[in-house]
Amino acid sequence: MEKTLRGRCEAHGQGHVFRFWGTLNAEERGRLLEQLAQVEFPLMERLAREWILETPPPARFERIEPVPVLPAAVHRGEGAPEAWDAGEAALRAGKVGLFLVAGGQGTRLGFPGPKGCYPIGPLTGKTLFQYHAEKLLNLRRRFGCALPWYIMVSAANEAATRAYFAENGHFGLGAENVVFLRQRMVPCMDGAGRFMLEAPGSLAMNPNGHGGCIPAMVENGVLDDARARGVEMLSYFQVDNWAVKVADPYFIGWHALKGAEMSSKVHRKNTAREAVGVHCLCDGVYQVIEYSELDIYPQLLETDAAGNVRYFAGNPAMHILSVEFVQGVFNRFDRFPWHLARKKIPFVNDAGELVKPDTPNGCKFETFVFDALQLVRHAPVAVEIGRLGEYTPTKQFEGDNSVVASRQSMAEWWGGWFNAAGAAVPRDAGGRVAVPLEVSPLFALTRDEFVEKAAGRVWDLSRGLSVDADGNTETPAAPSA
DSSP states (O other): OHHHHHHHHHHTTOGGGGTTGGGOOHHHHHHHHHHHHTOOHHHHHHHIIIIIISOOOOOOOSOEEEOOOBOOOSSTTSSOHHHHHHHHHHHHTTOEEEEEEOOOBSGGGTOSSBGGGOBOOTTTOOBHHHHHHHHHHHHHHHHOOOOOEEEEEOTTTHHHHHHHHHHTGGGGSOGGGEEEEEOOEEEOBOTTSOBOEEETTEEOEEEOOGGGHHHHHHHTTHHHHHHHHTOOEEEEEETTBTTOOTTOHHHHHHHHHTTOSEEEEEEEOSSTTOSSOEEEEETTEEEEEOGGGGGGOGGGGOBOTTOOBSSOEEOOSOEEEEHHHHHHHHHTGGGSOOEEEEEOOOEEOTTSOEEOOSSOOEEEEEOOGGGGGGGOSSOOEEEEEOSTTTOOBOOBSSSTTBHHHHHHHHHHHHHHHHHHTTOOOOBOTTSOBOSOEEEOTTTOSSHHHHHHHHTTOOOOOTTOEEEOTTSOEEOOOOOOO
């Protein structure tokens, strides 16, 4: 293997990665060879040539238009009843599976483990993974379906994620219904297109982006498993959003009624500069333009007289992908778009010393799953959503898209449920819910379900409240004097 990989590296201008070989022990040598064996050298050589050595001009479009969107719906009686009916029929027939992207670590949250293991619940300490699992269990109970759960992890968190699910008995879902798969890694490159080392015996590598779910599904047998179960579509979401509707009947129904290959949810952008991609039609082709490229297309920053963003369709990373569409995209994945990000990447210099740069010094390549929208054969479905109760990503501890914001959104969302059930919800002078609230998705997944189960109950929310799967409550302890 060493001889083969040395030859491959030399042929592609990467022989320098063996410069510390004589100083490595057997374990370090094995790790380096294992990493190199996974590298697609022709792909990396092409990316270096096209993006680093030549730097391609950004794509230009003659005509950009807003995408048509279907209206939001929160309750079953809203929107299109036929969409709800079609979605519920698909769930009962076992045609739906879940696909979760969960390869990140909780570093930016100040948490030493997989992001999905972060205790997002302000009262219970319930993790992001557990919230999603409880939603899934409620849906299984309601529709009598298995809802297999495919979870894409990374090399950095696979072992810890698997251990967490095993320790928690896979939350009662059955180990056979929780399938883990690992996405590919790609080498980081310097400004000359050379692989970087993070240690003398280890390449600096990064995951190949959430678009890497396409090859990961095929190469790890997810599509075969889905077909064997009769699953025809996969509901895609990301782990850091506690509020996501993991298998929304309304969304699923529109996907089925339209015969779509890939569908997306969109939300109204708060501001033209909000850091989310924008769904739009570019020369007639459905695209998502990343927020980092907004200045290339000034019209995407336009607002009307009332200050509303004209191109409002922000991307919350919620999709439905038909199983056979994923297979078709994989068959053409050599033409799938790649994106470059210049980052500060720690590396070892020629003396074998670790250097932590203060400015961007290297290049990371990744793919985005939304680029598959360009490959559909007819117009994709875009369904509008409201943010509250559906989209609150957790990217950092404080500020926008944070742990603090997520916990406040829980209070606002469930506070509306308690109000609907006749309870008095404490609020501050600005009208915001002033106490922590949690409701287990096993007790109620929707407001209507909560109101029905809450009939006749008296709730004391003066200090906050959590409601568990059986409707039992717990109040935070009173602060000490």
